[in-house]
Amino acid sequence: MRQEHFIQRHQQEWADFAQWLDARAAKPRRARADPRWRGLPDENMPAAYRRVCQHLGLARRRGYSPQLVTRLQVLMQRGHNALYRPPLPRWQRAVEFLLADFPCLVRAERGVMLASLLLFVLPLLLSFIAVQLKPELIHTLLSPQQVADFDAMYAKSAGKLGRDSGSDLAMFGYYIFNNISIGLRTYASGLLAGVGPVLAIVFNGLMMGAVAGHLQDVGLGDPFWRFVVGHAAFELTAIVIAGGAGLRLGLALLAPGRRRRVDALVEDGQRGAKLCLGIFAMLLLAAFIEAFWSSMGWMPAAVKYTVAAVLWSVVGLWLWRGGRDRDAC
Template sequence: MRQATFVERRQEGWERLDALLQRAERSTLRALGPDEVAEVGRLYRWVTSDLAFADGRSYDATLRAYLNRLTARAHALVYGGSSEGGASRVARFYTQTFPQEVWRSRWYMLLAVVLFLAPAGLAYYLIHTQPLNAFVLLPADMVAPIHKGLHETNFEPSQAALGAPTLSAFIMTNNIRLAFMAFAGGMTLGFVTVYVLIENGLILGGLAALYVDAGFGRDFWATIAPHGIIELTAVQIAAGAGLVIAGGILAPGRLRRRDALVRNARRAAILIVGVASMLVVAGTIEGFFSPQKFPADVRLAVGGITAVLLVLYFVVPNARRPQLRADSST
């Protein structure tokens, strides 16, 4: 791309960022409204990419110096140039930065959800229609004791799910492992991320089929629901973060592959910090519910409430922000 064309296409964004920075620099970041703060973050990512592109094409030194100064000013504002204290920054991370990055990366998240739920649905169908398929689709050391317990002994419904604490602890531990494997798998071009999503989708769908077909489906879902909704959401976000990293490698766009990887890794880092916090919350809920004998209806209600709260947290506020467009490549 010729330098003149590049400047013509991008100059409006640079000037907008400069105007916002001037306002903030005259006082503090608080001088900007919430939408303008989010816009500064978006424009900062753009100008960082533009600087890398201009450097890569060896454009005029004056242009590169201008972009470098603009990037430095935006970086100082976004990452420490404000008068916010530590508590305010933490609050801003959880109320703005993290949920907005999830929304921005939503197509990666949707792909992760499909790669998890499609195998889950397939496993459920295949085992529901032919129970022996469980020995093909699921690990044998998992299927044998569950199958024996469900079909060869007289369980009380409240004990159906392996013993609720046992199943609950297994699922929680597995989900934590899955989340971080799916995230790290982004560095393998996403192959490991895809593999762990498919494998664990098969496991969840297969377990559901075994318990539902044995008449213990309600107990199964009631055991998972209180903490599982948050955990499974965290897993999809972690996997989406892994796919964001893979996207930087596979589809760098206008940037050099290294620069695209660095940019996307920063985005993924925001996501995985949020995921870790979600898993802490889920663990706290699991620790409260597992030792207690709450009725299934209460457990299911808690799961439903957490699902609603997650939608309110991630979707509703961000869907109203036109500047937070889904971004699958930049």
């Protein structure tokens, strides 16, 4: 076969493979997001690489021009580096996931995340306002003993804000178990036809708004806000994300679209599992802040609010911009 015919026959294959390599180099593991990508799925790349190697061997045996041989040699070497490079260390993959992949997943599910946010914020605001207008409403959600316990946790005589006993380390363990269990249950309840996440998010919003409204009404608003503003950036955001992931799981069950219901559950369940990894990390950090920072009653309010503003800004910027340089989500 003449060189011109050889090039004409395989030119498109080489171009597609080169474009896939370019997209992969610019956006690791996200070649599909690149507008230059022509539709070659990742699973076809090993076969495309082997064909390039065969074409290189043919070009050498047939004595084609050095320019063509060099072109195929470069293409073969790039393909080898892309397909057979050693995997990243586990710690580096974990950091990459938290900094880039997780916020991309959250943004990709912006619809259910917004629904979860509204389901949380609206009941919170309504219950806060309602308890301010009619303080006795707090007893429809909490028993007298629970109300008294909250009053004691934020009284001026309390040694630590937000609790009446326990060391920082012991409370750190308690917060880990309590917060993470709430987040995971909220997500898993999506299997209850999507009703579970709705109830969980609304209930959490009602309870938090009612407690905040009561403490504000009885003059304990200052210690309460100084306690919650720090860790709330990670904790409340994680709960909302867990609710959104649960809603997505419920939609896969109720409205799978053109997918089989079982395929939709598996696919969306895998995405939800990845979201749960990020939720776990956020709640772990929230528990640390809550145990060792938020409980400091002697810390001036100005310092607490300044740190809280920084933490909220970090969370917002992370979820908004994280991974945008590597994908199109």
